[in-house]
Amino acid sequence: MANNPQRLDQIAPRGPARKVNRAYSAFVKVMRIALPLGALGMLAVLLTWPEAERTIEPIRKEELLPQANLSETELLNPRYESADQDLNPFIVTADKATQRQDQPDLIYLDAPIADIALKDGGQLDVKAQNGIFAQASEKLSLSGDVELIYDRTYTLTGSEMRVDLKTREAFSDKDVVLTGPAEVIEARGLEAYSEKGHVIFKGPGKLTLYPESENTGL
Numbered sequence: 001m002a003n004n005p006q007r008l009d010q011i012a013p014r015g016p017a018r019k020v021n022r023a024y025s026a027f028v029k030v031m032r033i034a035l036p037l038g039a040l041g042m043l044a045v046l047l048t049w050p051e052a053e054r055t056i057e058p059i060r061k062e063e064l065l066p067q068a069n070l071s072e073t074e075l076l077n078p079r080y081e082s083a084d085q086d087l088n089p090f091i092v093t094a095d096k097a098t099q100r101q102d103q104p105d106l107i108y109l110d111a112p113i114a115d116i117a118l119k120d121g122g123q124l125d126v127k128a129q130n131g132i133f134a135q136a137s138e139k140l141s142l143s144g145d146v147e148l149i150y151d152r153t154y155t156l157t158g159s160e161m162r163v164d165l166k167t168r169e170a171f172s173d174k175d176v177v178l179t180g181p182a183e184v185i186e187a188r189g190l191e192a193y194s195e196k197g198h199v200i201f202k203g204p205g206k207l208t209l210y211p212e213s214e215n216t217g218l
Helices: 003-011 014-048 052-057 065-073
Strands: 072-076 079-083 089-093 096-100 103-112 113-117 123-127 130-134 137-151 154-166 171-173 174-178 182-189 188-195 199-202 208-209
Touching: none
Parallel strands: none
Antiparallel strands: 072 096, 079 089, 089 113, 096 103, 103 130, 113 123, 123 137, 130 137, 137 154, 154 171, 154 174, 171 188, 174 182, 182 208, 188 199
């Protein structure tokens, strides 16, 4: 019986230790459940947070390159050669040509020049500040100090002109001035048909005649 108190003394301190071990085990069990739940919760926040999608979205090429480079193509000193319906050749050149992706048929020209061989053997030189060339129809729309020179004899000037390179026809709805060796014609527009040999000046117009030589006595 004398040994029983010692055994009780030796057993008594083990009570708190078991309580600690049980509390630690309970804590581990809770963390095993809480940590995965917490990870799922964070994932749910990332999936539902509007800014998260924006943060992880890859950078697109359009954001790195200028939009102009993606939508336009430029060419310096372009040259276009072709022939009309009667196989008379013509050449169109410019300082710069710009082609847009949304309008691939149209070529925007800076300082365009057209050299056109006419059916009668004459030469027509056309130039302007700006132009738009339609490749399929081979029509040239000119604007800004438009000038047409026929065989270095007659000069037609205006602010805009539309030229059909295939049919050798020209049209304008703006004021034009035709200057020749002995005359000046001012009109509100014109229609020119090379095939028919007709030039129609829209009125009201003005015709001024000059003597061909100062020695004629007129």
